[in-house]
Amino acid sequence: MKYDLKDTTFVFVVRIDSIIRLENLLLALELLESNFDTHILVVEASYYNNGILKRLLSNKVSYSFIEDKDPIFHRTKHLNAILKQLNTAIIGVWEADIIMESTQIMDAVYQLRVENCDFAFPYDGRCFDTSEILRRHYLLYKNIGFLKNNIYKMDLLYSSSSKGNAVGGAFLISVEKYKYSGLENECFYGWGAEDGERYYRWLILNYRMYRSQGVLFHLSHPRDQNGMIRSDYHETKIMHEYFKIRNSTKEELINKLHK
Template sequence: MDVTAELTIVIPVRIDCKERKENLDIVLFSILETTSAFIIILEADSKRQYFFKEREDRIKYVFIHDDNPILHRTHYLNKLLKMSETDKVGIWDTDVILNAKQIKDGINAINNGITLCYPYDGRFLFLGAKQSNQVRYNMTSFLNLTDENTTDVPTALGRPSVGGAFIVNKDRYLQAGGENENFYGWGPEDAERLKRMEILQEPIARIKGPLFHLYHPRGINSACGYTERDKNNVNELIKVCSMKTAEMHDYIDTWTWKS
């Protein structure tokens, strides 16, 4: 049996540029072609912007009317987690692709007791506009990107990444707080997630292999704007990082969205 059939991959989306739509198209194609996972797409916007070839057997689409220019991603991820009917859930960005074997290995890690698994080893490889176009119009271009020929592809931030894609044991992750909705808009929620799991002593794993990020322009929902919102997000990260295990449990119990 293909273990990827045990997985639901959830993707929140707001189409803010044509590249975002094109990227999600190829992300869906890669998941459908290389795995048996079920997919839930949640689009939150003032009107529907994303249309695709319906696949009721594999894809569920949810639209939520939202006039707020800031996408409250953590809020919608919690909704997606609760919608998922499998006990293993993959949370994907709209712009990331990776090898199917890494996804399988990540599912096996969850089956072996891991709460949070990154299906890559920390290498978050940015593809430029030209390379991304090659992948969008010829999936073979991605399949040819291996460990041996990605040495010239830049890695995000110059350190192991903790964003883009991760797989969780749904029940254990929700018990550990799920997504922290105090993070509003683009921010350091990826770093907080890992730190919170470490504080709660939840088992974490990584899978060998890189994660690839397709190019898109960066707008209000994918960049830091040095606003009061950004300061609040950083303060939330600092607050969580300063906690001990008991404090973390008490803090999570105050999160109304957890129920």
């Protein structure tokens, strides 16, 4: 039996830069489709539409293509363009390479439904990179129990502590709260720091956070310029925006977002 999540839309905004990325996306989608009666939207932004991804998606997944000839993947801009069009009560924003237990997602959605929080991470803050060897095993057998049994072979991502404090990968939030907070910050052009900026922006606005028990698995993949800090100038610019928001007061943020 599938869980009823018809009040939720899961959004993936992707650029398919390798076969591995494509495989990872299909695995993430399969997990959602097999466990939930819900809405799933995949937005592909790329130089041209080769039709490959659309042909591989099931008819339960909505697909949209954005022509984007910029070599830098401006994910925040594309997310905002799509998010303004959605009308379910809850939005889940997922990266293409994310796997987790379905019960963690249901727990996070439930907390949002009963208004115990304003945004939720469907994991406890630990995000493990699977490695290519373990990723390949999951691709063949789709056994999340195998990943859980081999956590000790994986490295934590996006964390400076052994317990983990990641705020990226996947999150759920009420549409109303997301729009009030300004959606995504389009000053983040390319990879880096947008997850942290968003997290602190929500805390400054006094949004209540919830974390589900359980970990997040990141299916390993190769990285190009859209998966790393690409220059010193890029790093300086994004960190300036990050600290500008993080050091704002609630009143300053509200004035900026709703002037």
